Amino acid sequence: MSIVVKDLSYVYSQGTPYAQTALENVGIEIREGEYLAVVGKTGSGKSTFIQHLNALIKLQSGEIRVFDIDLTAKKPDLRRLRGTVGMVMQYPEYQLFDETVEKDVAFGPKNLALPEEEIRARVKEAIELVGLKYDEVKDRSPFELSGGQKRRVAIAGVIAMKPRVLVLDEPTAGLDPLGKREILALIRRLKETTSPTVVIVSHDMEAVAEHCDRMAVFSGGKILKVAPPREVFYDEALMREAEMDAPSVVKVAKALISRGVSFHNLPVKKEELVKELVERRGR
Amino acid sequence: MSVRFENVTYEYPGEEKSVVAVKNVSLEIADGSFVCVCGENGSGKSTLAKLMNGLLTPSSGIVTVDGETTSTESESALFAIRSKVGMVFQNPDNQMIASIIEDEIAFGPENLGVPREEIGERIAYALSAVGMEEHRHHTPYKLSGGQKQRIAIAAVLAMRPKILVLDESTAMLDPKGRAEVLAVAEELNAQGITVVLITHFMEEAVRADRVVVMSEGAVVMDGTPEEIFRDREKINRYHLELPVPDYLAAELRKEGFPIPEKIFGEEELAEAICRSL
Numbered sequence: 001m002s003i004v005v006k007d008l009s010y011v012y013s014q015g016t017p018y019a020q021t022a023l024e025n026v027g028i029e030i031r032e033g034e035y036l037a038v039v040g041k042t043g044s045g046k047s048t049f050i051q052h053l054n055a056l057i058k059l060q061s062g063e064i065r066v067f068d069i070d071l072t073a074k075k076p077d078l079r080r081l082r083g084t085v086g087m088v089m090q091y092p093e094y095q096l097f098d099e100t101v102e103k104d105v106a107f108g109p110k111n112l113a114l115p116e117e118e119i120r121a122r123v124k125e126a127i128e129l130v131g132l133k134y135d136e137v138k139d140r141s142p143f144e145l146s147g148g149q150k151r152r153v154a155i156a157g158v159i160a161m162k163p164r165v166l167v168l169d170e171p172t173a174g175l176d177p178l179g180k181r182e183i184l185a186l187i188r189r190l191k192e193t194t195s196p197t198v199v200i201v202s203h204d205m206e207a208v209a210e211h212c213d214r215m216a217v218f219s220g221g222k223i224l225k226v227a228p229p230r231e232v233f234y235d236e237a238l239m240r241e242a243e244m245d246a247p248s249v250v251k252v253a254k255a256l257i258s259r260g261v262s263f264h265n266l267p268v269k270k271e272e273l274v275k276e277l278v279e280r281r282g283r
Numbered sequence: 284m285s286v287r288f289e290n291v292t293y294e295y296p297g298e299e300k301s302v303v304a305v306k307n308v309s310l311e312i313a314d315g316s317f318v319c320v321c322g323e324n325g326s327g328k329s330t331l332a333k334l335m336n337g338l339l340t341p342s343s344g345i346v347t348v349d350g351e352t353t354s355t356e357s358e359s360a361l362f363a364i365r366s367k368v369g370m371v372f373q374n375p376d377n378q379m380i381a382s383i384i385e386d387e388i389a390f391g392p393e394n395l396g397v398p399r400e401e402i403g404e405r406i407a408y409a410l411s412a413v414g415m416e417e418h419r420h421h422t423p424y425k426l427s428g429g430q431k432q433r434i435a436i437a438a439v440l441a442m443r444p445k446i447l448v449l450d451e452s453t454a455m456l457d458p459k460g461r462a463e464v465l466a467v468a469e470e471l472n473a474q475g476i477t478v479v480l481i482t483h484f485m486e487e488a489v490r491a492d493r494v495v496v497m498s499e500g501a502v503v504m505d506g507t508p509e510e511i512f513r514d515r516e517k518i519n520r521y522h523l524e525l526p527v528p529d530y531l532a533a534e535l536r537k538e539g540f541p542i543p544e545k546i547f548g549e550e551e552l553a554e555a556i557c558r559s560l
Contacts, residue, residue, distance in 0.1 A: 041457060041459060042427055042428065042457045042459070042460070043427070146324065146325060147324050147325075148324065173454070173455065174373070174451075174454045174455060175324070175483070176322075176323045176324045176483045176522065177483060177485070177522060177523060177524045178323060178522035179323075179324060203457045203458055205458075206527060243459065245458050245459075247527070248486075248526070248527030248528055248531075248549055249527060249531070251549035252528060252531060252549045252552050252553050252556075255549055255550050255552075255553030255554075256553045256556060256557065259553060259554075259557050261556075261557065261560070270527065270530060270531060270534070273531060274531065274534045274535060274538065277535060277538075277540070277556065277560070278538050280560065281540070281560060
């Protein structure tokens with residue numbers, strides 16, 4: 001297990017008349033090497049949950065262990081935690097701040113107090129990993145890059161910390177179709193190289209169906225279910241309770257099922273539906 | 284009430300060199316139509332939108348709204364154009380100015396010098412048009428993204444515009460918020476307001492009467508959704524993508540399923556697949 005969360009509850013503005021419960025007895029074990037999607041409608045507790053994973057929010061009640069780092073400890077090692085769990089916020093390009101791409105990407109590793117040499121090597125590697133040319137962009141201002149490039153630089157800044165777990169809050173929001181495909185491919189590549197465990201918060205059910213191993217479904221501050229997409233999208237009662245919309249492929253498959261078509265494997269990916277139908281016709 | 288672009292070019296001035304964002308565009312947006320503008324980031328979509336209500340005026344060429352030319356020379360003409368062409372932008376949090384929703388909606392008509400009693404009527408009309416009447420006396424800060432965008436649309440509607448331009452107004456919303464905003468846009472269009480929707484979501488584009496695709500500042504495709512999405516080669520070239528049901532239909536056709544060439548919703552596609560099995 002890479003991250004174990006038990007009985008996690010969180011109340012915003014606790015002890016005031018404006019107190020609002022954001023998480024209630026949330027428990028989940030995030031497996032090393034998995035691609036987990038955190039889903040649920042706006043206000044369901046997704047963002048509050050992931051911000052706990054690298055202690056951006058202080059634990060109020062419950063337990064969180066990230067590998068061997070215990071967040072319930074009196075003084076958890078936050079520096080090591082933040083080197084372990086890399087957090088890419090929503091619209092991360094708004095958080096770029098330094099004069100050059102190189103300096104911006106170096107900010108994280110510098111805070112890890114690594115030697116100069118190591119920092120330079122990591123920055124170069126991270127910039128190349130996100131698909132930018134180090135020599136071309138290192139001295140440029142991050143602000144003169146295109147939207148998609150800025151987002152890559154912001155991700156490079158997190159990757160340069162070599163986190164074992166990469167957490168991304170709506171990484172494709174606001175991008176055009178090509179930008180979306182590129183960022184999803186980049187996350188795949190990072191999962192295979194630097195960060196084997198990936199957690200994304202997403203409203204894009206098509207992307208979740210295509211890429212993720214499991215989904216954690218949030219509703220009203222609770223986790224309703226943690227399961228592979230196939231077991232989530234075909235669970236009608238769950239989908240209704242979480243007020244979620246199924247991906248198009250699943251809607252087509254459900255419409256086919258209601259017309260008497262049966263499937264060996266309930267499809268959630270585009271190619272799965274096509275394959276099932278081709279095989280069925282061949283029989 | 285139409286918008287006409289005649290050989291319009293717009294350059295953003297730069298320190299070293301200027302950037303041409305819109306290149307020699309000629310286009311007419313018909314009264315009462317629902318037009319989607321698609322294209323990659325940086326293709327000129329937002330600049331095109333800002334040229335429609337004189338937020339930007341052309342470097343060369345002419346934009347006319349209802350026969351009136353947008354030009355910085357006549358402020359009163361520009362003022363009139365802006366009250367006819369309402370714009371709603373991407374980020375719902377950047378567009379709210381007042382702390383109470385009815386004040387937010389009243390801001391536009393007050394600036395137009397609309398009499399007090401009529402402002403009250405306009406607020407009621409605008410809020411009911413977007414289904415937000417019960418929020419009239421509330422603060423906008425606690426609303427969801429979709430609700431905030433509906434308030435932004437209501438604020439525009441209070442100016443009684445003929446044309447509503449939504450510049451990626453659904454981009455930052457969750458699926459429910461997007462559905463809410465799209466439903467409001469379609470309802471207003473049904474009541475006769477011209478809608479120009481700029482979007483990256485292809486499933487929104489297929490619901491329009493007409494899709495205009497931009498690339499590098501030029502209009503490169505212009506037609507009904509059927510015409511646009513039939514041209515796979517161009518869809519790839521301009522980095523658009525097919526909505527999922529249409530992608531599935533195309534893949535199945537490749538596999539020899541006799542599925543007709545048209546735009547499908549999920550139910551219709553299932554129906555067509557059943558007939559072809």
